[in-house]
Amino acid sequence: MKTQTPLNFVIVGHVDHGKSTLIGRLLYDTNSLAPDKLAEVKKISEAHGRDTEFAFLLDHLEEERKQGITIDTTQVFFKTEKRRYVIIDAPGHVEFVKNMITGASQAEAAVLIVDAVEGVKEQTKRHSYMLSMLGLNQIIVVINKMDLVEFSQERFDKVRNDIQEFLDSINIKPNHYIPISGIKGDNIANRSGNMDWYNGLTFMQSLDELKNNPANIEKDLILPVQDVYKVDDKRINVGRIEAGKIKAGDAIKILPSNQETAIKSIEKFLENTDEALSGECIGFTTQDSVFLDRGDIICRSGAEPVVTDRFRANMFWMSRKPFSQDEKLIIRCATQEIRCKIEVIEKRINSSSLELLEENADKLENLEVGEVVIKTKKPIAIKKFSQVQELGRFVMILNENIVAGGIITELD
Amino acid sequence: MSRSLDHLDKLENQSIFIIREAYSQFRNIALLWSIGKDSTTLMWLVRKAFFGKIPFPILHIDTTYKFKEIYDFRDKYAKEWGLNLIVARNEDAVANGMGPDKSKFECCNQLKTIALKQAIAREKFKALLLGIRRDEHGIRAKERVFSPRDEDFEWDYKDQPPELWDQYKTKATEEEHLRVHPLLGWIEVDIWDYVKRENIPIPELYFAKNGKRFRSIGCECCCGPVESDADTIDKIVQELKTTQISERSGRAQDKEDDYMMQKLRSLGYM
Numbered sequence: 001m002k003t004q005t006p007l008n009f010v011i012v013g014h015v016d017h018g019k020s021t022l023i024g025r026l027l028y029d030t031n032s033l034a035p036d037k038l039a040e041v042k043k044i045s046e047a048h049g050r051d052t053e054f055a056f057l058l059d060h061l062e063e064e065r066k067q068g069i070t071i072d073t074t075q076v077f078f079k080t081e082k083r084r085y086v087i088i089d090a091p092g093h094v095e096f097v098k099n100m101i102t103g104a105s106q107a108e109a110a111v112l113i114v115d116a117v118e119g120v121k122e123q124t125k126r127h128s129y130m131l132s133m134l135g136l137n138q139i140i141v142v143i144n145k146m147d148l149v150e151f152s153q154e155r156f157d158k159v160r161n162d163i164q165e166f167l168d169s170i171n172i173k174p175n176h177y178i179p180i181s182g183i184k185g186d187n188i189a190n191r192s193g194n195m196d197w198y199n200g201l202t203f204m205q206s207l208d209e210l211k212n213n214p215a216n217i218e219k220d221l222i223l224p225v226q227d228v229y230k231v232d233d234k235r236i237n238v239g240r241i242e243a244g245k246i247k248a249g250d251a252i253k254i255l256p257s258n259q260e261t262a263i264k265s266i267e268k269f270l271e272n273t274d275e276a277l278s279g280e281c282i283g284f285t286t287q288d289s290v291f292l293d294r295g296d297i298i299c300r301s302g303a304e305p306v307v308t309d310r311f312r313a314n315m316f317w318m319s320r321k322p323f324s325q326d327e328k329l330i331i332r333c334a335t336q337e338i339r340c341k342i343e344v345i346e347k348r349i350n351s352s353s354l355e356l357l358e359e360n361a362d363k364l365e366n367l368e369v370g371e372v373v374i375k376t377k378k379p380i381a382i383k384k385f386s387q388v389q390e391l392g393r394f395v396m397i398l399n400e401n402i403v404a405g406g407i408i409t410e411l412d
Numbered sequence: 413m414s415r416s417l418d419h420l421d422k423l424e425n426q427s428i429f430i431i432r433e434a435y436s437q438f439r440n441i442a443l444l445w446s447i448g449k450d451s452t453t454l455m456w457l458v459r460k461a462f463f464g465k466i467p468f469p470i471l472h473i474d475t476t477y478k479f480k481e482i483y484d485f486r487d488k489y490a491k492e493w494g495l496n497l498i499v500a501r502n503e504d505a506v507a508n509g510m511g512p513d514k515s516k517f518e519c520c521n522q523l524k525t526i527a528l529k530q531a532i533a534r535e536k537f538k539a540l541l542l543g544i545r546r547d548e549h550g551i552r553a554k555e556r557v558f559s560p561r562d563e564d565f566e567w568d569y570k571d572q573p574p575e576l577w578d579q580y581k582t583k584a585t586e587e588e589h590l591r592v593h594p595l596l597g598w599i600e601v602d603i604w605d606y607v608k609r610e611n612i613p614i615p616e617l618y619f620a621k622n623g624k625r626f627r628s629i630g631c632e633c634c635c636g637p638v639e640s641d642a643d644t645i646d647k648i649v650q651e652l653k654t655t656q657i658s659e660r661s662g663r664a665q666d667k668e669d670d671y672m673m674q675k676l677r678s679l680g681y682m
């Protein structure tokens with residue numbers, strides 16, 4: 001029997017709203033905890049003078065446990081009767097937003113947690129906004145700590161309306177809003193006896209409804225060249241197919257040089273294959289002796305990505321050192337890596353309040369989003385993020401570090 | 413035609429992508445091979461990534477306390493797979509009689525971490541491929557795929573670089589090196605399913621003999637066997653599906669002190 005692909009989801013929300021606790025509860029209720037792990041957590045909770053803190057199952061760093069916060073993103077595995085899951089826990093503190101983004105960028109779905117007492121807070125909004133930037137569109141909202149508001153429907157409705165209003169403004173349509181208590185277990189695996197007014201799904205049922213990201217097989221071919229190896233006098237180009245499929249004999253076009261040739265062979269170690277699909281890392285040779293290099297994009301004539309040196313994007317700055325517009329950056333999109341500058345920062349936006357801070361700005365500060373025009377030094381092959389994510393998203397490098405992420409909104 | 417990639421195919425492809433990314437960025441890299449099931453699986457993936465001709469060395473950190481089966485296995489497959497094998501030891505510490513009877517923490521630190529430091533300095537490696545997985549230990553679950561270490565080998569777990577959309581921190585300054593973790597997203601059962609599917613050879617120690625087997629192998633003195641009758645991969649997978657005991661429960665360095673693993677890792681331990 002083949003193992004199913006697990007579903008990856010991230011839990012986001014403001015600090016202390018109960019992310020780590022909810023995960024601990026899920027692991028506990030699904031019997032995914034080894035007794036020795038549970039015993040260890042009990043022991044450590046006692047040593048920190050607390051009742052059993054499920055959060056310690058994930059918050060493993062000494063500093064995390066002492067301070068009772070999550071610093072970095074982590075992943076844990078569990079399964080229900082229906083399937084396997086990977087849960088990505090993300091820190092809720094403003095200082096660790098880049099860790100939250102690291103976690104969320106690996107997810108296919110997101111759970112947004114809101115404390116029923118505190119309601120919508122700064123990171124609730126910022127995290128939601130980041131989810132929309134990352135293109136996540138399967139979202140479950142859980143309103144947590146219902147035990148602290150006497151399981152009140154009125155309170156639930158109020159918090160639900162607040163968050164819904166914000167999510168509407170950024171075009172997020174959640175699958176469900178669920179009242180829960182992570183600590184007590186209400187509406188997690190089992191239906192709560194304390195909230196008869198709620199008829200919707202339990203949290204676990206809502207998870208079992210989520211879908212894996214579809215493979216990009218039906219889209220037009222995109223194969224970025226990752227490297228070129230010489231194996232026994234044979235030049236083998238390698239890369240991962242990001243969209244579409246390919247087989248020996250197929251006519252191809254190479255960007256940005258616009259050369260055309262055909263695939264001679266698909267190469268895989270110890271395998272005889274002449275066809276490969278989106279998601280596969282392959283080697284290939286070409287019929288004509290063209291010299292490929294990392295960053296070349298293989299596609300089909302007539303179905304090419306756009307090759308340009310200027311485009312519009314939403315860029316999220318995540319470095320403590322603010323960006324000043326005269327700095328040169330390096331853009332990385334798939335395997336392409338090109339020098340560039342930010343020609344215009346049309347808008348500077350607060351990523352939590354969505355407030356417009358400045359038009360035609362000359363800087364971006366940590367955690368701000370810019371609507372920008374990017375000018376690359378050499379042509380780059382791209383798509384809009386809404387068309388093909390793999391060629392529509394990028395990171396920016398400054399002094400060898402990733403300092404920003406972004407999505408392409410308009411091609412020039 | 414309705415071929416599609418299953419779970420193991422996806423894991424395999426993701427790992428090969430990461431391996432090729434590491435080589436593409438640095439060239440001067442090595443695979444750290446402990447000869448256990450994970451790093452042997454990683455070796456298998458590396459062989460696939462480079463069509464059977466691995467263009468960089470394989471590094472084995474030899475504490476001198478490994479099981480005899482491990483040494484035999486290493487030498488057999490180093491030959492069969494045509495590996496460029498580098499065996500590294502902290503010769504001074506070995507000569508001075510360092511062992512787990514002194515202090516487990518010091519022993520791991522001297523015979524593994526320091527030996528690795530010496531090897532990296534000698535060979536000037538810019539990146540190392542390691543077979544660690546997130547589900548092995550809570551601390552490892554916090555790792556990045558490309559994880560920088562400074563000149564003192566320290567892991568700055570409080571300020572890790574962002575990593576999104578398969579874009580990694582792939583440049584290291586002069587003093588730094590990167591730990592690259594192609595198996596981070598695999599879990600223990602995935603490894604066994606893959607070992608079975610691919611027929612990857614692994615040391616006999618993993619299979620039950622006289623009612624005991626090892627779930628995790630390393631130094632003979634610090635690895636305890638678990639009770640088990642699983643003498644085939646199928647039985648091992650079956651056992652993992654029902655067991656309540658975690659994988660590294662036989663490992664001394666995870667137990668001594670709640671944060672021993674974190675302390676060892678922040679000093680450069682794998």
Ligand SMILES: Nc1nc2c(ncn2[C@@H]2O[C@H](COP(=O)(O)OP(=O)(O)O)[C@@H](O)[C@H]2O)c(=O)[nH]1
Nearest residue numbers: 015016017018019020021055092145181182183
């Ligand atoms: N009363 C109550 N407390 C909760 C609930 N969920 C979490 N908490 C508490 O809220 C605090 C923060 O929880 P934690 O899971 O660390 O939040 P995180 O920062 O979002 O990961 C902890 O003290 C938890 O015990 C809940 O459903 N009810």
Ligand SMILES: [Mg+2]
Nearest residue numbers: 019020069070
């Ligand atoms: Mg937390």
